[in-house]
Amino acid sequence: MEKQKVFRVIGFWGLAVLAVIYLVPLLLVVMNSLKGNLFVSSDPFALPDSQSFAAGANYTGGVAKTGFVSALGLSLFITVLSVLVILLVTSMTAWYIARVKAWYTSALYYLFVFSMIVPFQMVMFTMSKVANVTGLDNPLGIVVLYTGFGAGLSVFIFVGFIRAIPIEIEEAAMIDGASPWQVFFTVIFPILRPTAMTGALLNTMWIWNDDLLPYLVIGSEWKTIPVAVQSYMVGAYGHKDMGGFMAMLVLSIIPIVVFFLIGQKSIIKGVTAGAVKG
Amino acid sequence: MRVSAYIKKWFPAFALPTFLAFILAFIVPFGMGLYLSFTKFRTVNDAQWTGVSNYVAALTDGSFLNSLWFSVRFTVISVITVNVFAFALAMLLTKAIRGTNLFRAVFFLPNLIGGIVLGYVWNLILTGILKALFAQDLTYSATYGFVGLVILVNWQMIGYMMVIYIAGFQNIPGDVMEAADIDGAAFWPKLFRVTIPMMAGSITICTFLTLSNCLKMFDQNLALTSGAPNNETEGLALNIYRTFYLLRNQQGVAQAKAVIFFVFVAVVAFFQLRATRSQEVDA
Incomplete structure (x- = not known):
């Protein structure tokens, strides 16, 4: 032809x-x-x-003036820790929700799904207040906030996946005398791997690039990369070092490009899988 | 049912950690936010019930209505352009053209970059172009800011949606397309009668994702124009943020705006999902 x-x-x-x-x-x-x-x-x-x-x-x-290096460290710390915590606790919760038949597990499930459509502005002001009062306004506490606010999406994709796993595997393990703890970590958790990759990807993209939550909750003392970029432009009236700023933009894009080059295949697979479940 | 009974009493170990974080970061802030939207407050503790007056103030605030109109226009145009381009690219990239993997990677990449950084990247470019062509700034006219944001969002989201559409194309059973080809269907009738109905599932997802992301857009809006000139390019999320933190004693009104925003997003998403889901067919 x-x-x-x-x-x-x-x-x-x-x-x-x-x-x-x-x-x-x-x-x-x-x-x-x-x-x-x-x-x-x-x-x-x-x-x-x-x-x-x-x-x-x-x-x-130029970059020294922008505080980029400490921002990079903070962004890495918050993103890696939050993603690990989210994947661990939400997969456990999802298993519980998917397998326990009770009114409160379905109520919880619908609450999580509901939270996914709520825009951040709805809870922005009150969440910063709660963080203040409960002492979560530090790089460790913000992990709790990310876990709570991001739980909806991760629980949702994990529950969808777990419901498709035949329950006989768990029954067999149970009859062999395994505790729920053992069943989850030796039987279920390994099967969840592909979904965990999707969850890791979606949460990493969100938390790494998130600006408003870290700005409002810890921004006065600790700056992640987006917060540092933004406050450098907003803060320096008339004295902007545009050259330094350009270098800062390049440096903030490099980790993403590296991340993409390393995990390209799983990233694209993750996006597709995440979308199909959504 | 035996598994259910077996792990039921393990709620504290399996569900409680997530649930506690969820209470702190979502349930309490959401409930408080709902309550505070009916009060006048500055520090939360001093909240006084004022009924619906915040809602009245919000809905009669010209800047809020303007931002609503901006967000709606921006969302409609971007949802259409992003999805049309992403669909077309996905069609091309599933046609055995050389180098598809490389192209796919290039188009996907911008999506991983955060809104703040993207906003400043495009600020540099658009300002440079406008200066060279008309000796004007990006903030000179609201049209510049609007078009700029649409371009930025297209550049950012097309790749992501394209990846989802590619997966959709790969899931269409080959015999369906073959049957259409054997029947001698021409390009456009085939596209509208066969391809698009077969792709309705992917279209639902992509429309939903672009729609909610555009309505909620904040970072890109802030970094590109910050609403300039005269708050004319201010979207809903940015307007609410500014009412909270830049205006004096308007926290109650800001919270009421946030509730309206939430209801608006939820209703639009609901109707969009219902409308596109009803178009889905099985092979």
């Missing part, structure tokens, strides 16, 4: 052009991060020349 061949060639080049257009915004930021402070806003599209080229100065000097 000659027609199909032509179509494939046109399709390929069309997609190639589009892919380049797609990457331009990111490349532009990288390019501007190599320019001196004053040259960034004067013409963001100009290539660095002998006058504007600043080599790595933005990365060495």
Whole structure:
């Protein structure tokens, strides 16, 4: 079929052009991060020349001003810990909800599902108050907040998966004398792996990029990457070091690109699986 | 039933940790928020019942209605454009073209970057373009901010939806498409009579995801224009945030706006799901 061949060639080049257009915004930021402070806003599209080229100065000097390094550490700490805690406790809860037949397990399930559609602004003010009063307004306490506010989605996808597992496996383990604890960790938990990957991915994307919750709850003392980026732009009236800011944007995108390159296959699989369950 | 009875009394071990966190981070804040929307307060402890006056104030606040209108327009346009582009890309990428994996990765990548960073990236680009073309700023006109946000969101979300549509295409049984081809169906009739109905499940999910994300959009809105000029490009979430934290003594009104926002999102999502679900067919 000659027609199909032509179509494939046109399709390929069309997609190639589009892919380049797609990457331009990111490349532009990288390019501007190599320019001196004053040259960034004067013409963001100009290539660095002998006058504007600043080599790595933005990365060495500019970034220090933005507090990026400590923000990176904090973001890593909060994201990794929250995701691990969420996966552990919500998978346990989901198993309980899926297997125990009682009015309160279905009530709990519907409450979790309900919480998924509630916009953050609805609970934003009162959640910061609760965090204040209960002493959860620190990097460890925020893990509890993420667990609670994010529980809905994770419980939902885990319950969906567990309901599809034949219950005979658990019955057999039970008859062999295993405690519920053992049944969960030796039988159920290993089976949950693919769903746990999806949950890990969706929660990582949310928590790593979340701005408002960490800003309101711990932002005055501790800044995650999005909070640091935002407060650098809002805080520095007139004294913005745009070069340093560009370097900061590049550095905040790098961990994501690395994460994506390492886990590309599972990420795309996770998105698809998560969507089908939603 | 035996498993049920066996683990029933293990509630404290299995369900309690999540439940406690859920109470602290959701149930209590949600209940308090609902209650506070009917009161006047500054620090929560000083709340005084004022009936529906906050709701009246919210619904007669021009800036709130303006942000509602902005969010609606922005959501309608973005849901359509994102889904049409994502659908078309997914169609192309399931057609045995060279390099599909690489293309898929490139289109997907922006989705992983957070809204705040994306907002500033596009701020740089759009400001640069507008300066070069019209010697104007991004905040010069509300149209710039609106179009800019639509472009940003398309760039961000198309890849994600594309991945879901690709999975949808791969799940269409081959014989259905073959039958259409043998019958000699032309491109457009085939698309509307066969492909789209077969893809209704994916369309439901993607419309839902884009719809709720656009209605709830905050970070991108804040970082791109922050509502400039004159709060004309302010979406609902940003308006509520500012009523809480930037205006004086308006916390009650802000909370009432938040309740309205929540009900609005829930109702829209409900009707969207019902409408698109009813179109789903089985092969």
